[in-house]
Each structure stands twice: as C-alpha cells, then as structure tokens.
Amino acid sequence: MRFLFALSLLSLLALPAQAQDRPPLDPGVRPVTNTFAITNARVIPEPGRVLERATVVVRNGLIEAVGENVAAPFDADVIEGDSLTVYAGFIDGLGHAGIAEQESDDNERPRDPGNPPREAAGLTPDRDARTLLNPEDGSVEALRKLGFTVAHAVPHDGMLAGQGTIILLAGEAPEAMVLRGASSLFAQFDGASGAYPATPMGIMAVLRQQVRDAERMQTGEALYADNPAGLDRPTYDPTLSALAPTLRGKQPVFFAVDGVLEGHRALTIADELGLNLVLGGVRESSMLTDKLQASGVPVFVSLDLPERPEADSTAADSLGGDTLPTNRRTRSYADIEDEVIALNARRSEAIDLYERNALTLHEADVPFGFATLDAKTGDIRANLRRIVEAGLSEDDALAALTTTPAALLGLDRSLGTVEAGKMANLVVTDGSYFDEETSIRFVFVDGQRFEVDADEGFDAEAEVVVTGTWDYRVISDQQPMTGTMTITDDGGSLSGTINAQGVGTLTLDDLELSGNRLSFSVTSDAFGTIAFSGLVTADTYDAEMTGANIPPLTLSATRRPE
Amino acid sequence: MTLLLSLLLLALSIFPTDAPDEGQRGTFAITNARIETVTNGVIERGTVVIRDGLIESVGADVQPPADAEVIDGTGLTVYPGMIDGGTRLGLQEIGSLPETRDFREIGEVTPHMQALTAINPASTLIPITRLSGVTTVLTLPDGGMMPGTAALINLQGYTPNQLDAGFRGVVLDFPSSARRGWWDRRKPEEIEKQAKEAMDKLNDTWDEALLFARIDSAYQVAPDPKPTPEYVPEMEALAGVVRREVPLLIEVDAAKDITAAIGWVQEKNVRAIFTGVAEGWRVADELADAGIPVITGPVLSLPTRNSDRYDRAYANPGLMRDAGVQVALQTKEVENVRNLPYNAAYAAAYGMGREAALEAVTIVPARIFGVDDRLGSIEAGKAATLFVADGDPFETKTQVRHLFIDGYRLPMTSRQTELYDEYLNRTPGLTK
Amino acid sequence: MRYLFLLFLFAPAALAQPTGDLLIRGATVLTVTNGTLDNADVLVRDGKIAEIGEGLDAPRGVRTVDGSGRYLMPGIVDAHSHIGISSVNEATNPITAEVWTGDVLNPLDIRLYRALAGGVTSSHAMHGSANVIGGQNETLKHRWGLTDPEAWRFEGAPRTIKFALGENPTRVHGRGRGIRPASRMGVEMIVRDAFTEARRYRERQNEYEAARDEGRRMTPPPYDLRLETLADILDGEILVHTHSYRSDEILMLMEILEDFGVDRVTFQHVNEGFKIAPELAAFGAGASIFSDWYAYKFEVYYSTAYNAAILTRNGVRTSINSDSAELIRHLYHEAAKAQKYGGLSDDEALALITINPAWQLGIDDRVGSIEVGKDADLVLFDEHPLSVYAIPQLTVVDGIVRFDRAQDADDMRVFVDPEQIVDEATLNEHHRGHSHDESCLQDVATQDAWWLQ
Numbered sequence A: 001m002r003f004l005f006a007l008s009l010l011s012l013l014a015l016p017a018q019a020q021d022r023p024p025l026d027p028g029v030r031p032v033t034n035t036f037a038i039t040n041a042r043v044i045p046e047p048g049r050v051l052e053r054a055t056v057v058v059r060n061g062l063i064e065a066v067g068e069n070v071a072a073p074f075d076a077d078v079i080e081g082d083s084l085t086v087y088a089g090f091i092d093g094l095g096h097a098g099i100a101e102q103e104s105d106d107n108e109r110p111r112d113p114g115n116p117p118r119e120a121a122g123l124t125p126d127r128d129a130r131t132l133l134n135p136e137d138g139s140v141e142a143l144r145k146l147g148f149t150v151a152h153a154v155p156h157d158g159m160l161a162g163q164g165t166i167i168l169l170a171g172e173a174p175e176a177m178v179l180r181g182a183s184s185l186f187a188q189f190d191g192a193s194g195a196y197p198a199t200p201m202g203i204m205a206v207l208r209q210q211v212r213d214a215e216r217m218q219t220g221e222a223l224y225a226d227n228p229a230g231l232d233r234p235t236y237d238p239t240l241s242a243l244a245p246t247l248r249g250k251q252p253v254f255f256a257v258d259g260v261l262e263g264h265r266a267l268t269i270a271d272e273l274g275l276n277l278v279l280g281g282v283r284e285s286s287m288l289t290d291k292l293q294a295s296g297v298p299v300f301v302s303l304d305l306p307e308r309p310e311a312d313s314t315a316a317d318s319l320g321g322d323t324l325p326t327n328r329r330t331r332s333y334a335d336i337e338d339e340v341i342a343l344n345a346r347r348s349e350a351i352d353l354y355e356r357n358a359l360t361l362h363e364a365d366v367p368f369g370f371a372t373l374d375a376k377t378g379d380i381r382a383n384l385r386r387i388v389e390a391g392l393s394e395d396d397a398l399a400a401l402t403t404t405p406a407a408l409l410g411l412d413r414s415l416g417t418v419e420a421g422k423m424a425n426l427v428v429t430d431g432s433y434f435d436e437e438t439s440i441r442f443v444f445v446d447g448q449r450f451e452v453d454a455d456e457g458f459d460a461e462a463e464v465v466v467t468g469t470w471d472y473r474v475i476s477d478q479q480p481m482t483g484t485m486t487i488t489d490d491g492g493s494l495s496g497t498i499n500a501q502g503v504g505t506l507t508l509d510d511l512e513l514s515g516n517r518l519s520f521s522v523t524s525d526a527f528g529t530i531a532f533s534g535l536v537t538a539d540t541y542d543a544e545m546t547g548a549n550i551p552p553l554t555l556s557a558t559r560r561p562e
Numbered sequence B: 001m002t003l004l005l006s007l008l009l010l011a012l013s014i015f016p017t018d019a020p021d022e023g024q025r026g027t028f029a030i031t032n033a034r035i036e037t038v039t040n041g042v043i044e045r046g047t048v049v050i051r052d053g054l055i056e057s058v059g060a061d062v063q064p065p066a067d068a069e070v071i072d073g074t075g076l077t078v079y080p081g082m083i084d085g086g087t088r089l090g091l092q093e094i095g096s097l098p099e100t101r102d103f104r105e106i107g108e109v110t111p112h113m114q115a116l117t118a119i120n121p122a123s124t125l126i127p128i129t130r131l132s133g134v135t136t137v138l139t140l141p142d143g144g145m146m147p148g149t150a151a152l153i154n155l156q157g158y159t160p161n162q163l164d165a166g167f168r169g170v171v172l173d174f175p176s177s178a179r180r181g182w183w184d185r186r187k188p189e190e191i192e193k194q195a196k197e198a199m200d201k202l203n204d205t206w207d208e209a210l211l212f213a214r215i216d217s218a219y220q221v222a223p224d225p226k227p228t229p230e231y232v233p234e235m236e237a238l239a240g241v242v243r244r245e246v247p248l249l250i251e252v253d254a255a256k257d258i259t260a261a262i263g264w265v266q267e268k269n270v271r272a273i274f275t276g277v278a279e280g281w282r283v284a285d286e287l288a289d290a291g292i293p294v295i296t297g298p299v300l301s302l303p304t305r306n307s308d309r310y311d312r313a314y315a316n317p318g319l320m321r322d323a324g325v326q327v328a329l330q331t332k333e334v335e336n337v338r339n340l341p342y343n344a345a346y347a348a349a350y351g352m353g354r355e356a357a358l359e360a361v362t363i364v365p366a367r368i369f370g371v372d373d374r375l376g377s378i379e380a381g382k383a384a385t386l387f388v389a390d391g392d393p394f395e396t397k398t399q400v401r402h403l404f405i406d407g408y409r410l411p412m413t414s415r416q417t418e419l420y421d422e423y424l425n426r427t428p429g430l431t432k
Numbered sequence C: 001m002r003y004l005f006l007l008f009l010f011a012p013a014a015l016a017q018p019t020g021d022l023l024i025r026g027a028t029v030l031t032v033t034n035g036t037l038d039n040a041d042v043l044v045r046d047g048k049i050a051e052i053g054e055g056l057d058a059p060r061g062v063r064t065v066d067g068s069g070r071y072l073m074p075g076i077v078d079a080h081s082h083i084g085i086s087s088v089n090e091a092t093n094p095i096t097a098e099v100w101t102g103d104v105l106n107p108l109d110i111r112l113y114r115a116l117a118g119g120v121t122s123s124h125a126m127h128g129s130a131n132v133i134g135g136q137n138e139t140l141k142h143r144w145g146l147t148d149p150e151a152w153r154f155e156g157a158p159r160t161i162k163f164a165l166g167e168n169p170t171r172v173h174g175r176g177r178g179i180r181p182a183s184r185m186g187v188e189m190i191v192r193d194a195f196t197e198a199r200r201y202r203e204r205q206n207e208y209e210a211a212r213d214e215g216r217r218m219t220p221p222p223y224d225l226r227l228e229t230l231a232d233i234l235d236g237e238i239l240v241h242t243h244s245y246r247s248d249e250i251l252m253l254m255e256i257l258e259d260f261g262v263d264r265v266t267f268q269h270v271n272e273g274f275k276i277a278p279e280l281a282a283f284g285a286g287a288s289i290f291s292d293w294y295a296y297k298f299e300v301y302y303s304t305a306y307n308a309a310i311l312t313r314n315g316v317r318t319s320i321n322s323d324s325a326e327l328i329r330h331l332y333h334e335a336a337k338a339q340k341y342g343g344l345s346d347d348e349a350l351a352l353i354t355i356n357p358a359w360q361l362g363i364d365d366r367v368g369s370i371e372v373g374k375d376a377d378l379v380l381f382d383e384h385p386l387s388v389y390a391i392p393q394l395t396v397v398d399g400i401v402r403f404d405r406a407q408d409a410d411d412m413r414v415f416v417d418p419e420q421i422v423d424e425a426t427l428n429e430h431h432r433g434h435s436h437d438e439s440c441l442q443d444v445a446t447q448d449a450w451w452l453q
Helices: A002-012 A138-145 A200-226 A238-242 A260-273 A286-295 A311-318 A333-355 A357-363 A377-389 A394-401 A403-408 B002-013 B125-130 B188-221 B233-242 B255-268 B280-290 B312-322 B337-352 B354-360 B363-368 B415-423 C110-116 C167-177 C184-213 C225-234 C247-259 C273-283 C307-313 C327-340 C346-351 C355-360 C429-433
Strands: A035-046 A049-059 A062-067 A077-080 A085-088 A090-095 A148-153 A160-168 A178-188 A253-256 A277-282 A299-302 A368-371 A426-429 A440-445 A448-451 A468-475 A481-490 A493-500 A504-507 A509-514 A517-524 A528-537 A540-547 A553-559 B028-036 B042-051 B054-059 B069-072 B077-080 B082-087 B134-139 B148-154 B164-173 B248-252 B272-276 B294-296 B327-329 B386-389 B400-405 C022-030 C036-045 C048-053 C064-066 C071-074 C076-081 C120-125 C133-141 C159-164 C238-244 C265-269 C286-289 C317-320 C378-381 C392-397 C400-404
Touching: A035 A062, A035 A426, A090 A138, A090 A277, A090 A368, A090 A403, A138 A148, A138 A377, A138 A440, A138 A540, A148 A178, A148 A440, A200 A238, A200 A260, A200 C225, A253 A260, A260 A277, A260 A286, A277 A286, A277 A368, A286 A357, A299 A357, A333 A357, A333 A377, A357 A368, A357 A377, A357 A394, A368 A394, A368 A403, A377 A394, A394 A403, A468 A540, A493 A509, A504 A517, A517 A540, B082 B272, B082 B327, B082 B337, B082 B363, B125 B134, B125 B337, B125 B415, B134 B164, B134 B337, B164 B233, B188 B233, B188 B255, B248 B255, B255 B272, B255 B280, B280 B294, B280 B312, B294 B312, B312 B327, B312 B337, B312 B354, B327 B337, B327 B354, B327 B363, B337 B354, B354 B363, B415 C273, B415 C307, C022 C346, C022 C378, C076 C265, C076 C327, C076 C355, C110 C120, C110 C327, C110 C400, C120 C327, C120 C392, C133 C184, C159 C225, C167 C184, C184 C225, C184 C247, C225 C238, C238 C247, C247 C265, C247 C273, C265 C273, C273 C286, C273 C307, C286 C307, C286 C355, C307 C317, C307 C327, C317 C327, C317 C355, C327 C346
Parallel strands: A035 A077, A035 A085, A090 A148, A178 A253, A253 A277, A277 A299, A299 A368, B028 B069, B028 B077, B082 B134, B164 B248, B248 B272, B272 B294, B294 B327, C022 C064, C022 C071, C076 C120, C159 C238, C238 C265, C265 C286, C286 C317
Antiparallel strands: A035 A049, A049 A062, A085 A426, A148 A160, A160 A178, A426 A440, A440 A448, A468 A481, A468 A553, A481 A493, A493 A504, A509 A517, A517 A528, A528 A540, A540 A553, B028 B042, B042 B054, B077 B386, B134 B148, B148 B164, B386 B400, C022 C036, C036 C048, C071 C378, C120 C133, C133 C159, C378 C392, C392 C400
C-alpha cells in the first residue's frame, strides 16, 4: 500500500519518469552581467563601523570596491541602495545545512550489541560531509533567506558522526558549494541505539579507546614505514585512520553539547586527550563560564531558545519585578498560589539565562559565534532579537554572525567583512537586521544575487480557521495530483492527515499555525520529508513544498464548507 | 519426676516449628501492662482479658479469670493490631516471578476480579509481616482502570475465608496527569490526551453501570415474566458501587487529579475513599470540604516534584490532617508491609504527631473500612487482635513480644527468625 | 584559527575544594570509633576536625552552632547508590570495565540534596548490575551548590569497579539476547576469561615497553582500555564491589579472586551473606547490604533482616546501603533496624553507615568517625539518630554547612529546566510500583525494549 502511494507520488512529481514523458530541457537565458553595484547604501563593513552613504561593487564573485566615493561601473546591474543596509554575509558556525538526515535502520538491534558494526556504534569519523551535500535540501534556501551565506555543515548521527565541511549556501552542484573540506571532526553525545556505546559514559570510554589506540597505530605505522623488516604489517582501520588529522592537531573537534553537563564532559575529555576543542550548539553555559574562560575553548551558541510562556511575565510582575524570593516556604495548602508564582518566576529566570547566554560569554571574553544546529529556521531571527534584547549589543551580535565565526573557522581572510578583495557574501536589508520590521531584500553568495521575497501577506496577528476538510491540488509538470487533507483541533493542539486518492493516509507532523501561516511536514520512507508552508486566506491555502527528493512545488487547497 | 515435668512444661511452652502455625486459641490475661487503647486513652497499669477470640474485658481493675493463661505484661505495652490501608500482601510472593504474581488480570475494566480469591494464606511473607504488629491489611489488585475488588484480611488463618476481615472495595485507578516515573518521557500533550481518553472511558463505564443497575433493580422487583437480564459480571460488580453499597477505592495522586476526582465523585454521588494522594497537602482544604476519607502513603517516599521541599512526602499526612481530612496510612508494600509502623513514625515526626499517627494505622482505617466495631482499638467486645511490645511500636528497636489475631496467640517466629537461629552460629563453621 | 591552538589552562581534579570553620558546642558526640561523649564541643578548622573536648572557644569569625540537647554523628556514607550520575548501565556487553560513572557526574541532581538532608555526606555512585563486569564507580562528596562535576569527586578515594553475579547479568545478556552468560556457570567463566586475558594483555604491554625502552624495534600492541582496567584490578589498583545475592556465587567469586591474587572485595546486597559469614570473614571481604529488602526476585527469597547482625557477629565488616534515592534519605533508620533484628549496640549499628562503608570504599582514613584530623563531615540530629523520630538538622561537608533544616528553602534546585511545566507531578516506584527493586537495572529499558514488561 505504502509502496503504491510512493510510486504514485514519484510519478506525479515527475522525477524519474519514462523518457517520452520528460519535459524538454530549457537551457534558460544567461545572465547579462555578473557585476552588481549597490549604490548610496548604509554599509556596515564590519561590526562597529558604518559608512552612511556608500557603494559596494561586486564583480565575478568578489567585492571589487567599497566606499563613499565609489562609482557604479558601467557594466553593473545597479541596485538603488538609498534605503538599504549592507552587511557581510552571515556564517553558521555549526549545523546540518545542505545535509538531509540519513535513513536509519535503527529498528534492527545488532545481534551482538556489545560489538556492533562501526556504523551502528556511531563511529564514522571517516564520513565526509562533502559526500552528503544536496544543494536542493530545504535548509540551504531557508538559511540563505535569513542572511546566512556560509555554513559549517556536519553529518547527523553518531558519536563521531564524521568530518564537517564549510559550504556556500548556494550552488548548482554539491561540489560548487564546498569552500573547504574536512574542516572538523564532529562529535556528540549521541549513543548508539541498543548497542555499544549506548550511554554518555560509554561514549567517554570509546573516545579514550579510539584516540589512544589511534596513537598506537600511528606509532606502529611510522615504525613500519621506516623499515618493515621483522614488524607486524599495519592493518587498515578506517576509524582510526580518520582520527589522524585530529591527533596531529590539524583538525579541530567540534563537540555538540546539549546542556552544561555535556559541556563539562567535552571539556574534560578534550583536555585529557589533547584535542583542539570547539563547543557547538551550546544553549546555556553560565555554569561553564569559568572553565571556558580558562581553557580558551571557543563556543558556537545555539540559536534555539526555550519558548517563553505567555503567563510568565504575569508571574514575574506579581512578585514585584525581577526579585525572586530566595527563601520561600510553602507551609501548607494555603500558600499554593505563592508557590506557583515562585516557580514561574524561577522558570522565567532560567529562560533569561538562555537569552543572556551570548552576553555572558561576551562579558567573559569567550570567543563565540552562532550555530543553527537544532534551531528551527523559523525561529532564528526572532531568537537573535531576543538575544539582543537581553543585552548583547547589535554590533556584538553581528560580530558573532560574521567576523568571529570567520576567524574561528579560519576564513577571516576571505569572509566576515565588507571589504574589497573579499568574497562577495552580503546581506542587504531595508533597516537594522535586528529590527522586527526589517525585511531582507537581497542576499549575495559568492557574487550571486538572490532576491528575497518579502513575506507578503503574512500577518502575525491574523486569526484564521484551519480546521476542516481541504481539497488540494499539487501542480507539477505532469498531471496535477489531488486529494484531501483534514485538520482537527483537539483542545488547542492541531492535528491532521493528508491522503492521496485511493493510495493512503499520512500524518501531518509539526503542524503549526502562526498568524495566518500554516506549516507542517509529511514523512514517508519513499520520499523522505516534505515541508509545507504557506498562508491561509479565508478558505484557501497555498503552500510551498520543499524536500530533498522533490523539485520545488506548490500545493493549493480549498476548504469544504461546513 | 521434676525433670520429666519440666521437660513436659518446656515442650508445651514452645510452639511446634512446622510452618505455618496459625496459633492457639484460648483464654489469656495480659496483666500489669501499659495499655494504649487508642480510643479511650492510656491505662498505665492494667489487664486485658482475651476469651473466645474477643477482648472480654480491659481496665486497671480487671482481675485475670481463673481459667486464663496469664501473660505478665510488666514493662510491656498493649496495642491494637496495626492496619495497613493498602498492600499487595498475599497476591505476590516473589516480585520478579510472574508465576507468583496474582494481582493483575487482563482487561481495563475487571471490577469482578476478587483479590480474596487469590490470596495465599501460606505466603511466607505473612508471618514476617505480623511479627511487627501489623495484623490486618487491605490487599488490592492492580493494573488497568478498574483492576478488581480489594479485600481486608487479618494475617491469620489457613483459608482465604479465615483471613477475611469483612471489608470490600472496588478499585479505580483515576485518570492521571502525572508522569509515571523518571522514565516516562511523554509530551505534556500526550499525557493530557491519554488522561482525557481514560476519563471518557471511565464515564462511559459508569453510565453502563447505572444502566445495568436500573435494569437489574427493575428485574429484582418483579422477576417474571420479563426476560432475564444480560449476564455482565463486570457490571454486576459495579452495581453495588453505583448503589453506594460498596465503596470505590480511588487511586489518585497529583493535585489536579485529586481536584478532578473530587468533582467526579460529587457529580456521580460515589461512596469514595481516596488512596495514594501523594499531593493531597496541596488540595487539603478541598479534600476536607468534600469529606472524603484518605488512605495515603507510602510516607517513606520521594516528593513528586523536583521543586518540592525534601520532606514533603513525610509531612503530607500531617498537613492533610491539619486541614481536617480523615487520614489513614498505607505502605503500598508486599514483603515489607512490616515497615508500616515506620511510615507512621515519619508522619508523626514530620508534623502529624504520634497520637494521630497511631490512630492513622488503627482506628481511622477501621472506621474507613467500617470494621471499627471489631478492630482498631483495645475495647471490650472487639476482636482480640492486638500485640504486646516492649516499647513504642513505632520506635525502630522495639520488639513485639506477644501477638494475637482474633484471639489466636501466634508464634513469634517467621522464616526470617528461623534463618537467624540457624545461621547466627553456623555448624559446621569454616571447617567440617 | 588561533583559538584552536590555545592551551588548556585549567587542571581539573587537582583543584582544592572549599572548606569551612565551625564550632559545634555542647552536643552528645557519637564518635563511632571512640564511644559517646556527652556535652562535648567539636571544633572544625579548614574543613578538618581540629579539636574535640569541653569548653572550646570559637576563634574569631568562626560560626558557633549550639548543639545542646542534640546529637552529632559522622556524616553518613552510602556504599551503594546511583544518584548524581547521568547514566547507570552501559548494558550492551557482559564486560564494560572501561566505562566510568565518574565521567557522567550530575551535580545538579536534586536527589543529592535530598540525600544530604538525610545526613549522607558521601556516596558511592555505582555503575548498574546488568553486566558481569560493569563500569568503574565514583565516590562522591556531597558538596551541594558546587556545579562543577570535578568538585564532587572524593579526592584521593581509591578507584572501584562494579561486578554483578546471578540473575541480573544472566537475564539481560543470556535470556534477553542469547549471549553468554545465561547461568551462574557462565558468569564464573566470564570473569575468569577476562582476568586471564587482562593478565596476558599486561604482559604484552610490558614486553613492548621494555623493548621500546631498550631501543628494540617492536610493533606496539593495540591499546585496549577494557583490558587495561581489568589488569589494574589484578594489580590491586581498583577495589572490587560485587553485586551478588546467593551464597554459592559469593563463594565462587572469592575463589576466583584468590586465584588471581585480588584481596580487596566488598559484596553488595549479599542477601545470603549470613549463610557464609565465616567464609566472608576469613577472606576479609566486606558486606554491604540492605537492612530488610527481600523477595523482589527469586535470589533474595531466602533472606533475613537479621543479615547485618549475623554478619557482624561473625566478624564481617558490614555496611547498610541504599541503592535507592529514597532510602538514602534515612539510612540512620535503616541502621537502627539492625538493633531490632539482632540487637546490635548503638556503636555497632552506627558503624554500619559510617566507618564500615568508609572502609569498604577505602576512605576510612578521611571520614566515617569523629576523630581529630578527619574531614569535618558531620550531621547534627535533634534526637539520637537511631531513634525513628530523629530529624537531621544540619549536615556539614568539609566544615561547610550544606544542609540546614532551619534555613533551607522549599525549592533547592540549582538547575531549572525552562521547558518543564512548573506544576507537573512525577510519581515514583514508591507511589505505584509496590515492590522494591534495585535501581541497579536503570537504563537497561531504554537500551532494550524487550525489558519493558
């Protein structure tokens, strides 16, 4: 049944169809010029510096000139920048940009859980993120629309998941995206499923085992290379061999940590084994500040923040602002209301810590950038605003998006600032990036211009009804695909299903209504995950569909009358 | 001759070692003892006379009858047998062995499953338990929404019927919003959804029971010539509950579930006893207003929230009682029901006070179960279910010296004491 | 890029932990090793017991606590717990000697504070019992409020490792997965094989190191952290703590240890220890037991709460442990049960939770009794700690008051999860589960769906 559905979807979406069914290949029209000039714009060449009325010239992928007296070249496509602001393109310090989650066969427990195949153990330091890249992956465009132009992309699963790569967030083919390969070894406390090592303490032990054994192996290999006579022949071990650059200090270990305890553990093991550590995906690290300061380990702060419940502010207010009673006693049932107020206040305080995390690191002089790892793309800009509202200056936030990650990733000679000779990675906005009202108008990646559509029609305050049955059509090059979609409201939380006539029903995952924007995703073994996002107006819904295995498509739906 | 006589006396005074030994009935007088009657204060020096299974008389001036075997109670104290308001004793012998676990039947709604049926009177855990002064326990089935009917048993006898102490209650596991343990990683929405589904199922079941009871009543009034009503044993078991003849033992712990359960009980007009009630202190005034009796425990447990004061579970019984709730205690134990006095002691130390804590394991549960005419205090006419200790029975090192259930004087031995006797100075020792 | 090459400036573990000064005046001092002192003063300087006597004066600035009418005993030591660590069982292999709970300390665990409120100042955070040779354990000092895991280590405590015999490993590996051991015969051979391999491994390593030092060319043998650890046991560097119940399996392990020359072992749980008390005493083994747990599984059916008394009377160094986040809160009450069941003296009963577990963990030169020069880990009770009504009032670690019943707030969390609903209740095994079970098998469920019954 599922197979049938998959088949029908694949054919409808016109992927590997019959030869005679293929549409003609339109070669398109070549761009007239690769030169651009943004004139009379407010330019932020680097955090803290402003050129109020300057022109930026981009030619063949590089910034040719920046200045207040620079003229637009004759062959430039001119963007009138009078109301625009130009920033250096943003850099995502750690994430999975361009890399879809691998299909996992976790369901099958290894026959001998104590000795699983190395893939099942999560020991794949030789896995190269470059081989996993997909320019069509939804994350590439989504991050680019937020102003990110370069990302440090790492594989998904396993304690030693593989080697990271630094990519441009644009490109026709995977190869075109790669700025630098094998830029890092990516580690995380991701235990094997039903196999060794399943726990964080197992992972710590395996790290010791692998690194020390790799050192032994190198010693043996060196001896053998010198003179093989009388010595055991070194055997090939892909895991240990892949650790060689790490051991020689050439490759930093990017350790993604969830919570302060994992942070401690990563710092401890890196110190013990002499690894060049970078902490990534850190959400809150106030308890780690001293150690970070002392160790000089840089941090990529997660752009994922805990949600702040609406009731929260009320709780804090009723306690008289930001003072939290430190010695509260709930002596009996009569004090329960006070207890809830105190608990809400403590949670509010905890959320403050997350919002202030970047500020805390800044004040402690711990070098930090930002990481999109685990963050929902839709929340990233709002979260950056929350971080700035919590006290990090816009300049420092900008530095964490541009110059600092460029330096930490060793890219500061070509990236991070708007200056002549650097790669033409730019973000062009109609105001301060950290202002809620501001729209991003253009993003330049490697000199290539991307126009960012304003989110027209989106209304955060709108109240629309989405429950009911919807008839939908997906327009493709082939015959349109039709079916129904049902959304119900179970006491405040939405759920729904989608079906294609006569073939099957799938659940709508991550169903979310924000203002008049409705988004959800659908996952199947056959086509992976497809994300849907679009606006609801009265009884119509138009959504863009993105997924690793489909071309960009649109779904149009109409709701049936009650 | 003297030797022979003393040997004979010795043989009579010790009990045969073949287990189980369910004791001997007779006429006994415990003299010169301190007597904590629970309901009528403390008699500093008095006598309790036991005859035909009952307390014949009790008081400072009572003289031991001529035919009574006299037990010198000098320096000892007499207490009514302690009652544990919630256990699995008799329904489980060894925790990890399914063959010895008889407290759970298949099905969500099985109120007709009778705990008494499966209670093993020969369980080795029973003598171990009663040596601590716990003489009576409520034994409950578990699992599913309505796992069955609980039974109150005395810890003496060879057949379930001989153990039967009269009370029955149907068990309801009230729909819960609490996490079931540290391993419960459900999303809050999932928890809410499942609780709502359970609530719907409970209400549907209740409606069915009402309907069954109405049809059944009509049929009982005039059995002919109507057709015989359908055979629905589950509903037969619930008919007594909806008619308020049988109480419903409602297991409920989280504060908001307790509030919901109070509302439900009032809406359905149920004769309810709440059990567990771990967060009862949070809604103690609501519980007191509703007048619903509570069997809470175990007292020796962790708080339900990380943000809770560390001693919250210890203080819970006292806080509820302060608010005017009728509070009895339970251990929720099987093999260690013997620790009931220590649960009571912790409740006492952390706010309930010793007197109230003693009541909470004697007369209060007796009243809640409607057996206070027979159990729960030292009064003439009540069952001779009592024990004699060398001190406060809540105090850890106190020894129970004599034990009576329904007038049977029980041997002060269990497998655990027998192993002690055998192994303290093992022969052969290191070498044979 | 320059940041990537920065050196690490901090040296973990070597850092001294904060200590305090204190004078506790006029208390009944239960020294455990030197009897009871009525109306005595105990002076603490820099985290150590400096003086015990009468009429001591507090030096300037030193806090004085009135102990009159109160009882001061050494901080309670729990030789078997699983709190304060993020994972308990690496239950994926019958031998996981290389893993270490000390790698996953969690000083944010509120259960540690609750243990402290029960007078427990040190605990042995153990690996679980799923494997025949499980992981290494960590001995903790309950320095609540310090959030760096390094600050929780009992500095200088010997390394220890968890073994497990009987039902747990045979159930998890043998019956659960069809992997040896499925019987107590298999358990024996797992240990013997492991020790033998470890001995050979160490020989190979030594051979290589000798060759290297002499300048002879030799391929280095592969590094194996598991065998390294096992070899350290044989070298006497790691104390063995064995989860065990039945007398036969206890005798079996003692024979193996004798064969391999390992002389320090503590048997954990050891419900049938009373049956072979003379043998345990002759070996010099420790016994760390439950006060009264039994019947939760078949191998503890033939148990007796008189275990502590029989073992003590036969000369076995015995402790009472918790293995439970609840029980750890009232170990003083559990110790008193050895008076009910077998009539131990006050000092004998208190030793079960102080000097004896300290000896089993190899920290008896530092804690476990009130003696001049020892760490100022102390608990002040309102009544005699062996009374059921006793409530710990003050718990002191290294001279610092870490728990004060009169002062502490309700909510003592040091970490607040911003994503948790504030008024959510979580029940525990005590609320619904009825029966005791060891927390020893924690984590196994998440690694093995079959285990969920």
